[in-house]
Amino acid sequence: MHPPEMRARARALRARGHNIRSVARSLSLPYTTVWHWCVDRPEPAMLGSAVRCFRCRPDPENPPDPAAYAYLLGLYLGDGHLVTTDRVPVLRVYCADAWPHLIDLCDEAMRSVLANKVQRIQKRGCVAVQSTARHWPCLFPQHGPGKKHQRPIVLADWQREILTANAGHFLRGLFHSDGTRFANRVTVRGKQYVYPRYMFSNRSADIMALCQWALDLLGIAWRMNSRWSLSVARREAVAALDRHVGPKT
Structure with missing residues:
Protein backbone atom coordinates (compact mmCIF):
# COMPACT_ATOMS: atom_id res chain seq x y z
CA MET A 1 0.00 0.00 0.00
CA HIS A 2 1.35 3.39 -1.01
CA PRO A 3 1.33 6.24 1.54
CA PRO A 4 -1.35 8.95 1.17
CA GLU A 5 1.21 11.61 0.27
CA MET A 6 2.20 9.60 -2.83
CA ARG A 7 -1.41 9.60 -4.06
CA ALA A 8 -1.66 13.33 -3.36
CA ARG A 9 1.50 14.05 -5.37
CA ALA A 10 0.28 11.95 -8.27
CA ARG A 11 -3.07 13.76 -8.37
CA ALA A 12 -1.37 17.14 -8.04
CA LEU A 13 0.89 16.41 -11.04
CA ARG A 14 -2.09 15.17 -13.03
CA ALA A 15 -3.98 18.39 -12.18
CA ARG A 16 -1.04 20.39 -13.54
CA GLY A 17 -1.52 18.77 -16.95
CA HIS A 18 0.89 15.82 -16.86
CA ASN A 19 -0.37 12.64 -18.49
CA ILE A 20 -0.66 9.35 -16.62
CA ARG A 21 2.51 7.88 -18.09
CA SER A 22 4.70 10.87 -17.19
CA VAL A 23 3.31 10.95 -13.63
CA ALA A 24 4.00 7.24 -13.23
CA ARG A 25 7.53 7.67 -14.57
CA SER A 26 8.37 10.66 -12.36
CA LEU A 27 7.14 8.93 -9.20
CA SER A 28 8.44 5.45 -10.15
CA LEU A 29 4.96 3.95 -9.95
CA PRO A 30 3.11 1.45 -12.15
CA TYR A 31 0.98 3.02 -14.86
CA THR A 32 -2.13 1.17 -13.66
CA THR A 33 -1.70 2.48 -10.10
CA VAL A 34 -1.61 6.10 -11.25
CA TRP A 35 -4.52 5.50 -13.63
CA HIS A 36 -6.55 4.07 -10.76
CA TRP A 37 -5.81 7.09 -8.54
CA CYS A 38 -6.33 9.79 -11.17
CA VAL A 39 -8.91 8.35 -13.59
CA ASP A 40 -10.78 5.45 -12.04
CA ARG A 41 -11.18 7.12 -8.62
CA PRO A 42 -10.14 10.73 -9.06
CA GLU A 43 -10.09 13.18 -6.18
CA PRO A 44 -9.49 16.92 -6.34
CA ALA A 45 -5.80 17.67 -6.23
CA MET A 46 -4.91 19.11 -2.85
CA LEU A 47 -2.65 22.09 -3.34
CA GLY A 48 -1.11 24.82 -1.23
CA SER A 49 -2.90 25.84 1.92
CA ALA A 50 -5.81 23.49 1.17
CA VAL A 51 -3.69 20.63 2.51
CA ARG A 52 -3.25 20.58 6.27
CA CYS A 53 -0.67 17.80 5.93
CA PHE A 54 2.58 19.63 5.28
CA ARG A 55 4.17 16.52 3.77
CA CYS A 56 1.51 15.98 1.06
CA ARG A 57 1.88 19.25 -0.77
CA PRO A 58 3.56 19.07 -4.18
CA ASP A 59 6.56 20.73 -2.52
CA PRO A 60 6.65 19.16 0.99
CA GLU A 61 7.21 21.58 3.84
CA ASN A 62 8.06 21.44 7.52
CA PRO A 63 5.25 21.63 10.12
CA PRO A 64 3.80 25.06 10.90
CA ASP A 65 4.56 24.39 14.59
CA PRO A 152 13.71 -0.46 13.26
CA ILE A 153 12.89 3.11 14.32
CA VAL A 154 14.74 5.46 11.98
CA LEU A 155 14.14 9.17 11.45
CA ALA A 156 13.46 10.51 7.98
CA ASP A 157 15.82 13.28 6.89
CA TRP A 158 13.10 15.93 7.27
CA GLN A 159 12.33 14.71 10.80
CA ARG A 160 15.98 14.80 11.83
CA GLU A 161 16.18 18.40 10.62
CA ILE A 162 13.17 19.37 12.75
CA LEU A 163 14.42 17.58 15.85
CA THR A 164 17.91 19.04 15.54
CA ALA A 165 16.36 22.49 15.87
CA ASN A 166 13.86 21.38 18.54
CA ALA A 167 15.77 18.81 20.56
CA GLY A 168 14.43 20.12 23.86
CA HIS A 169 10.81 19.68 22.80
CA PHE A 170 11.56 16.18 21.51
CA LEU A 171 13.16 15.25 24.84
CA ARG A 172 10.17 16.70 26.64
CA GLY A 173 7.92 14.30 24.75
CA LEU A 174 10.19 11.34 25.42
CA PHE A 175 10.52 12.04 29.14
CA HIS A 176 6.83 12.88 29.53
CA SER A 177 6.00 9.45 28.13
CA ASP A 178 8.74 7.02 29.20
CA GLY A 179 10.69 9.14 31.66
CA THR A 180 10.48 10.35 35.22
CA ARG A 181 12.05 12.95 37.51
CA PHE A 182 12.42 11.93 41.13
CA ALA A 183 14.39 12.58 44.30
CA ASN A 184 17.32 10.18 44.56
CA ARG A 185 18.48 9.38 48.09
CA VAL A 186 21.99 8.17 48.92
CA THR A 187 23.74 7.62 52.21
CA VAL A 188 27.45 8.39 52.55
CA ARG A 189 29.22 7.73 55.87
CA GLY A 190 25.93 7.77 57.69
CA LYS A 191 24.72 11.02 56.19
CA GLN A 192 21.81 11.06 53.75
CA TYR A 193 21.85 13.18 50.62
CA VAL A 194 18.86 13.92 48.38
CA TYR A 195 19.19 15.19 44.84
CA PRO A 196 16.92 15.26 41.75
CA ARG A 197 17.48 12.78 38.96
CA TYR A 198 15.94 11.93 35.60
CA MET A 199 15.43 8.40 34.28
CA PHE A 200 14.36 7.33 30.80
CA SER A 201 13.44 3.72 30.02
CA ASN A 202 12.62 2.18 26.66
CA ARG A 203 13.19 -1.31 25.31
CA SER A 204 13.87 -0.03 21.78
CA ALA A 205 17.59 0.43 21.20
CA ASP A 206 16.78 2.84 18.36
CA ILE A 207 14.54 5.05 20.52
CA MET A 208 17.11 4.99 23.29
CA ALA A 209 19.74 6.10 20.77
CA LEU A 210 17.50 8.99 19.68
CA CYS A 211 17.19 10.11 23.31
CA GLN A 212 20.98 9.98 23.69
CA TRP A 213 21.42 11.91 20.44
CA ALA A 214 19.04 14.68 21.54
CA LEU A 215 20.75 14.96 24.94
CA ASP A 216 24.13 15.24 23.21
CA LEU A 217 22.79 18.02 20.99
CA LEU A 218 21.99 20.02 24.11
CA GLY A 219 25.23 19.12 25.86
CA ILE A 220 23.43 17.27 28.67
CA ALA A 221 25.48 14.53 30.35
CA TRP A 222 23.88 11.10 30.68
CA ARG A 223 24.85 7.52 31.38
CA MET A 224 23.30 4.10 30.92
CA ASN A 225 22.55 2.33 34.18
CA SER A 226 21.10 -0.71 32.44
CA ARG A 227 20.49 -1.90 28.89
CA TRP A 228 17.09 -0.24 28.75
CA SER A 229 17.53 2.65 31.18
CA LEU A 230 19.28 6.01 30.92
CA SER A 231 20.07 8.36 33.80
CA VAL A 232 20.70 12.10 34.00
CA ALA A 233 22.04 12.78 37.47
CA ARG A 234 24.73 15.47 37.47
CA ARG A 235 23.52 18.69 39.05
CA GLU A 236 24.22 20.86 36.00
CA ALA A 237 22.73 18.25 33.65
CA VAL A 238 19.53 17.99 35.68
CA ALA A 239 19.24 21.79 35.75
CA ALA A 240 19.68 21.92 31.96
CA LEU A 241 17.07 19.21 31.40
CA ASP A 242 14.67 21.00 33.76
CA ARG A 243 14.71 23.97 31.39
CA HIS A 244 13.49 21.77 28.54
CA VAL A 245 11.41 19.07 30.20
CA GLY A 246 10.24 20.01 33.66
CA PRO A 247 8.10 17.81 35.92
CA LYS A 248 4.95 16.02 34.82
CA THR A 249 1.77 17.48 36.28
Whole structure:
Protein backbone atom coordinates (compact mmCIF):
# COMPACT_ATOMS: atom_id res chain seq x y z
CA MET A 1 0.00 0.00 0.00
CA HIS A 2 1.35 3.39 -1.01
CA PRO A 3 1.33 6.24 1.54
CA PRO A 4 -1.35 8.95 1.17
CA GLU A 5 1.21 11.61 0.27
CA MET A 6 2.20 9.60 -2.83
CA ARG A 7 -1.41 9.60 -4.06
CA ALA A 8 -1.66 13.33 -3.36
CA ARG A 9 1.50 14.05 -5.37
CA ALA A 10 0.28 11.95 -8.27
CA ARG A 11 -3.07 13.76 -8.37
CA ALA A 12 -1.37 17.14 -8.04
CA LEU A 13 0.89 16.41 -11.04
CA ARG A 14 -2.09 15.17 -13.03
CA ALA A 15 -3.98 18.39 -12.18
CA ARG A 16 -1.04 20.39 -13.54
CA GLY A 17 -1.52 18.77 -16.95
CA HIS A 18 0.89 15.82 -16.86
CA ASN A 19 -0.37 12.64 -18.49
CA ILE A 20 -0.66 9.35 -16.62
CA ARG A 21 2.51 7.88 -18.09
CA SER A 22 4.70 10.87 -17.19
CA VAL A 23 3.31 10.95 -13.63
CA ALA A 24 4.00 7.24 -13.23
CA ARG A 25 7.53 7.67 -14.57
CA SER A 26 8.37 10.66 -12.36
CA LEU A 27 7.14 8.93 -9.20
CA SER A 28 8.44 5.45 -10.15
CA LEU A 29 4.96 3.95 -9.95
CA PRO A 30 3.11 1.45 -12.15
CA TYR A 31 0.98 3.02 -14.86
CA THR A 32 -2.13 1.17 -13.66
CA THR A 33 -1.70 2.48 -10.10
CA VAL A 34 -1.61 6.10 -11.25
CA TRP A 35 -4.52 5.50 -13.63
CA HIS A 36 -6.55 4.07 -10.76
CA TRP A 37 -5.81 7.09 -8.54
CA CYS A 38 -6.33 9.79 -11.17
CA VAL A 39 -8.91 8.35 -13.59
CA ASP A 40 -10.78 5.45 -12.04
CA ARG A 41 -11.18 7.12 -8.62
CA PRO A 42 -10.14 10.73 -9.06
CA GLU A 43 -10.09 13.18 -6.18
CA PRO A 44 -9.49 16.92 -6.34
CA ALA A 45 -5.80 17.67 -6.23
CA MET A 46 -4.91 19.11 -2.85
CA LEU A 47 -2.65 22.09 -3.34
CA GLY A 48 -1.11 24.82 -1.23
CA SER A 49 -2.90 25.84 1.92
CA ALA A 50 -5.81 23.49 1.17
CA VAL A 51 -3.69 20.63 2.51
CA ARG A 52 -3.25 20.58 6.27
CA CYS A 53 -0.67 17.80 5.93
CA PHE A 54 2.58 19.63 5.28
CA ARG A 55 4.17 16.52 3.77
CA CYS A 56 1.51 15.98 1.06
CA ARG A 57 1.88 19.25 -0.77
CA PRO A 58 3.56 19.07 -4.18
CA ASP A 59 6.56 20.73 -2.52
CA PRO A 60 6.65 19.16 0.99
CA GLU A 61 7.21 21.58 3.84
CA ASN A 62 8.06 21.44 7.52
CA PRO A 63 5.25 21.63 10.12
CA PRO A 64 3.80 25.06 10.90
CA ASP A 65 4.56 24.39 14.59
CA PRO A 66 7.82 22.39 14.64
CA ALA A 67 8.04 22.49 18.45
CA ALA A 68 4.62 20.85 18.78
CA TYR A 69 5.57 18.25 16.18
CA ALA A 70 8.84 17.41 17.97
CA TYR A 71 6.97 17.06 21.27
CA LEU A 72 4.24 14.88 19.74
CA LEU A 73 6.81 12.66 18.05
CA GLY A 74 8.47 12.11 21.43
CA LEU A 75 5.12 11.18 22.98
CA TYR A 76 4.35 8.83 20.08
CA LEU A 77 7.69 7.02 20.31
CA GLY A 78 7.14 6.55 24.03
CA ASP A 79 3.47 5.78 24.63
CA GLY A 80 1.88 6.19 21.22
CA HIS A 81 0.40 3.90 18.63
CA LEU A 82 -0.73 4.54 15.05
CA VAL A 83 -3.52 2.29 13.80
CA THR A 84 -3.55 2.08 10.02
CA THR A 85 -5.83 -0.95 9.59
CA ASP A 86 -9.03 1.05 10.13
CA ARG A 87 -10.74 2.96 7.32
CA VAL A 88 -9.16 6.17 8.64
CA PRO A 89 -5.82 6.02 10.52
CA VAL A 90 -5.97 6.69 14.26
CA LEU A 91 -3.12 8.22 16.26
CA ARG A 92 -3.43 7.24 19.93
CA VAL A 93 -1.24 8.26 22.87
CA TYR A 94 -1.83 6.79 26.32
CA CYS A 95 -1.46 9.24 29.23
CA ALA A 96 -1.67 8.19 32.88
CA ASP A 97 -4.53 9.58 34.97
CA ALA A 98 -1.92 10.80 37.45
CA TRP A 99 -0.79 13.52 35.01
CA PRO A 100 -3.90 15.49 33.88
CA HIS A 101 -1.83 18.39 32.51
CA LEU A 102 0.07 15.95 30.29
CA ILE A 103 -3.26 14.89 28.79
CA ASP A 104 -3.98 18.53 27.91
CA LEU A 105 -0.51 19.00 26.41
CA CYS A 106 -0.93 15.92 24.21
CA ASP A 107 -4.35 17.14 23.05
CA GLU A 108 -2.92 20.58 22.20
CA ALA A 109 0.02 19.09 20.30
CA MET A 110 -2.23 16.92 18.14
CA ARG A 111 -4.37 19.93 17.22
CA SER A 112 -1.31 22.06 16.46
CA VAL A 113 0.18 19.43 14.18
CA LEU A 114 -2.83 18.10 12.25
CA ALA A 115 -5.99 17.17 14.18
CA ASN A 116 -9.30 18.96 13.76
CA LYS A 117 -10.82 16.89 16.54
CA VAL A 118 -9.26 15.04 19.48
CA GLN A 119 -11.00 12.44 21.61
CA ARG A 120 -10.19 11.39 25.18
CA ILE A 121 -11.11 7.80 25.90
CA GLN A 122 -10.96 6.77 29.55
CA LYS A 123 -9.18 3.49 30.13
CA ARG A 124 -8.19 1.75 33.33
CA GLY A 125 -5.62 4.04 34.93
CA CYS A 126 -5.05 6.12 31.81
CA VAL A 127 -6.63 8.19 29.07
CA ALA A 128 -6.21 7.38 25.39
CA VAL A 129 -5.81 10.73 23.63
CA GLN A 130 -6.62 10.02 20.00
CA SER A 131 -7.32 11.60 16.65
CA THR A 132 -8.42 10.17 13.31
CA ALA A 133 -6.91 11.64 10.16
CA ARG A 134 -5.88 10.10 6.88
CA HIS A 135 -2.51 11.89 6.93
CA TRP A 136 -1.13 10.74 10.30
CA PRO A 137 0.93 8.01 8.54
CA CYS A 138 2.61 10.73 6.44
CA LEU A 139 3.79 12.49 9.60
CA PHE A 140 4.91 9.40 11.53
CA PRO A 141 6.71 7.11 9.06
CA GLN A 142 7.99 5.08 12.04
CA HIS A 143 4.62 3.29 12.26
CA GLY A 144 4.43 -0.37 11.36
CA PRO A 145 3.17 -3.75 12.49
CA GLY A 146 4.29 -5.09 15.84
CA LYS A 147 5.92 -3.43 18.83
CA LYS A 148 8.39 -0.59 18.35
CA HIS A 149 11.27 -2.43 20.00
CA GLN A 150 10.81 -5.28 17.52
CA ARG A 151 11.27 -3.18 14.40
CA PRO A 152 13.71 -0.46 13.26
CA ILE A 153 12.89 3.11 14.32
CA VAL A 154 14.74 5.46 11.98
CA LEU A 155 14.14 9.17 11.45
CA ALA A 156 13.46 10.51 7.98
CA ASP A 157 15.82 13.28 6.89
CA TRP A 158 13.10 15.93 7.27
CA GLN A 159 12.33 14.71 10.80
CA ARG A 160 15.98 14.80 11.83
CA GLU A 161 16.18 18.40 10.62
CA ILE A 162 13.17 19.37 12.75
CA LEU A 163 14.42 17.58 15.85
CA THR A 164 17.91 19.04 15.54
CA ALA A 165 16.36 22.49 15.87
CA ASN A 166 13.86 21.38 18.54
CA ALA A 167 15.77 18.81 20.56
CA GLY A 168 14.43 20.12 23.86
CA HIS A 169 10.81 19.68 22.80
CA PHE A 170 11.56 16.18 21.51
CA LEU A 171 13.16 15.25 24.84
CA ARG A 172 10.17 16.70 26.64
CA GLY A 173 7.92 14.30 24.75
CA LEU A 174 10.19 11.34 25.42
CA PHE A 175 10.52 12.04 29.14
CA HIS A 176 6.83 12.88 29.53
CA SER A 177 6.00 9.45 28.13
CA ASP A 178 8.74 7.02 29.20
CA GLY A 179 10.69 9.14 31.66
CA THR A 180 10.48 10.35 35.22
CA ARG A 181 12.05 12.95 37.51
CA PHE A 182 12.42 11.93 41.13
CA ALA A 183 14.39 12.58 44.30
CA ASN A 184 17.32 10.18 44.56
CA ARG A 185 18.48 9.38 48.09
CA VAL A 186 21.99 8.17 48.92
CA THR A 187 23.74 7.62 52.21
CA VAL A 188 27.45 8.39 52.55
CA ARG A 189 29.22 7.73 55.87
CA GLY A 190 25.93 7.77 57.69
CA LYS A 191 24.72 11.02 56.19
CA GLN A 192 21.81 11.06 53.75
CA TYR A 193 21.85 13.18 50.62
CA VAL A 194 18.86 13.92 48.38
CA TYR A 195 19.19 15.19 44.84
CA PRO A 196 16.92 15.26 41.75
CA ARG A 197 17.48 12.78 38.96
CA TYR A 198 15.94 11.93 35.60
CA MET A 199 15.43 8.40 34.28
CA PHE A 200 14.36 7.33 30.80
CA SER A 201 13.44 3.72 30.02
CA ASN A 202 12.62 2.18 26.66
CA ARG A 203 13.19 -1.31 25.31
CA SER A 204 13.87 -0.03 21.78
CA ALA A 205 17.59 0.43 21.20
CA ASP A 206 16.78 2.84 18.36
CA ILE A 207 14.54 5.05 20.52
CA MET A 208 17.11 4.99 23.29
CA ALA A 209 19.74 6.10 20.77
CA LEU A 210 17.50 8.99 19.68
CA CYS A 211 17.19 10.11 23.31
CA GLN A 212 20.98 9.98 23.69
CA TRP A 213 21.42 11.91 20.44
CA ALA A 214 19.04 14.68 21.54
CA LEU A 215 20.75 14.96 24.94
CA ASP A 216 24.13 15.24 23.21
CA LEU A 217 22.79 18.02 20.99
CA LEU A 218 21.99 20.02 24.11
CA GLY A 219 25.23 19.12 25.86
CA ILE A 220 23.43 17.27 28.67
CA ALA A 221 25.48 14.53 30.35
CA TRP A 222 23.88 11.10 30.68
CA ARG A 223 24.85 7.52 31.38
CA MET A 224 23.30 4.10 30.92
CA ASN A 225 22.55 2.33 34.18
CA SER A 226 21.10 -0.71 32.44
CA ARG A 227 20.49 -1.90 28.89
CA TRP A 228 17.09 -0.24 28.75
CA SER A 229 17.53 2.65 31.18
CA LEU A 230 19.28 6.01 30.92
CA SER A 231 20.07 8.36 33.80
CA VAL A 232 20.70 12.10 34.00
CA ALA A 233 22.04 12.78 37.47
CA ARG A 234 24.73 15.47 37.47
CA ARG A 235 23.52 18.69 39.05
CA GLU A 236 24.22 20.86 36.00
CA ALA A 237 22.73 18.25 33.65
CA VAL A 238 19.53 17.99 35.68
CA ALA A 239 19.24 21.79 35.75
CA ALA A 240 19.68 21.92 31.96
CA LEU A 241 17.07 19.21 31.40
CA ASP A 242 14.67 21.00 33.76
CA ARG A 243 14.71 23.97 31.39
CA HIS A 244 13.49 21.77 28.54
CA VAL A 245 11.41 19.07 30.20
CA GLY A 246 10.24 20.01 33.66
CA PRO A 247 8.10 17.81 35.92
CA LYS A 248 4.95 16.02 34.82
CA THR A 249 1.77 17.48 36.28
